[in-house]
Amino acid sequence: MSVFVWIEQFNGTPVSLSWEVLGKARQLADARGTTVAAIVLGQGVEEIARQAIGYGADTVYLADDATLASFRLDPYAAVLKRLIEEHQPAILLWGGTSRGRELAAAVSADLGLGVAAECLDLRLDDEGNLVATRPIYTGNILTDVVFRRRPQMATVRARAFPMPEADASRSGEVIAIPAVLREEEIPVKVVGFEQAGTGEVSVAEANIIVSGGRGVKGPEGFQPIRELAAVLGAAVGASRAAVDAGWIPYKHQVGQTGKQVRPDLYIACGISGAIQHLAGMRTSKVIVAINKDPEAPIFQVADYGIVEDLFKVVPALTEVLKERLAR
């Protein structure tokens, strides 16, 4: 009755959230006195299987096949379903990415299981059952989720758990397993891909986010924000107002209809702090608000505030940090 983890990869590169989840799985398995198995699906991904052992897996089930090269729900779900039926894990964890959420949901429906989505914490009760904590009502309420059937499954939000240290000396077993569906049985075809801007940090995974709102006044107003983000190695975020005005693409939006984020540092520039925005970033470790309006609600959740024009403060902060961080 071990703990299983799906290790996600894209184009042969593992998704770092998978290692965060694997680190937590290791903890839970140690508490239960059981083992961790990682599941790696893809093509030419043996190296990821070896890395999974370093990050804490005892066993890796590796399905390496052309039909699994790009993520597609049907062939992936078919392999997962067979593995679950064969091995009956107690717990199965997934990174809460677009693919992880979809795959976990589909597998749960196929097998009549439950899944707790977007979890912020996981623990075991006295009987060794999984208790998953997740936000509902867009972060305004927390609930624990308990399960009626096994495996007990959860998808985990990025940065909910720390990145584990890899240990190259760990040993484990890689077990090759076959794909289940043949190409002609798979209805969905991936016909193209456009990479996101290179070198761009995504808001979901960022340690630091510098965000702009209505106060940036236009698309060019994001330039000083990008410069500060570059110095900090941060992602660029935005409020709904800035996205709806067409100043910056939707993928940057933080908040209720954008991404829910919890970076170490969130710098809100010219963002008033509508509750829909606060819902998306309120759990950040440290929040800085830069806004001309001292009455802006953003100051109520901020740790540090500067009541001043962002076009003066942001470039000044960029200059200071360039010196301090020697970048």
Added chain:
Amino acid sequence: MHAIVCLKQVPDTAELPKVEPADVMQGTLKVTRVVNPWDEYAIEEALRLKEAHGGKVTALTLGPAEATEALRAAVAMGSDEAVLLSDPAFGDGDAWTIGYTLAQAIRQIGQYDLVLCGKETVDGNSGLTAATTARYLSIPLLTCVIKIREVDFTAHTITVERLVEEGLEVVSAPLPAVVAVIKGINEPRYPSFRGIRTAARMAIPVWGMGDIAGLEADKASEAAAAVRWTNIRKPPARAAQCEIIEADTVEEQARILADRLLAAKVI
């Protein structure tokens, strides 16, 4: 072309902070209810497909009697038909009982090309129901859809752009399919005056458990739920006391802020 839009009535997002744990437990939220914002994109996309290809749009929801209002909102925007699934016997379902029930209802509605829905709801936030519905219907699922590139209702194919973490993925699938859309796919329209009048007059059918052919009550009811919520609570309040950094010059303010952030070890 027949598009079925699955939608949910949820609390108005501006009132979410008013939601109390006790209200969630008892299912008695004291809030204004609206169409889930993500679902408005699904309604809009269905209407655009109808305008481009002809055909009709059916709005479908599961909920209490009041959820009719969400369906009327979809009709006011331009949906042609609406069905409310409502029965005390459904109880407090989850993504599996609701996905199963929606799938059975969709089968009963009959011939359809697309099932459209939003990415997730602002109350449950799990984003599971599109997937469970698709699996119970045994049809392809396309999530994170930010653009429908091509759809051919004669050849029964669809090509969409999906916004995933690494970029835009272009995917083709046969129809019918479940398409879960995200913000950015369109700008939902406001209801027209005529639409509001039509919606107000429309007699919206209500299907209970017994009205859905082939529905197995033990799969659709709360008793079949796969998960249970417990220890429902407010998240810990932010302890933050905002320190307003003041100084004679902006440069000095920036220096003080940098000191604070370095001391907090967040940069």
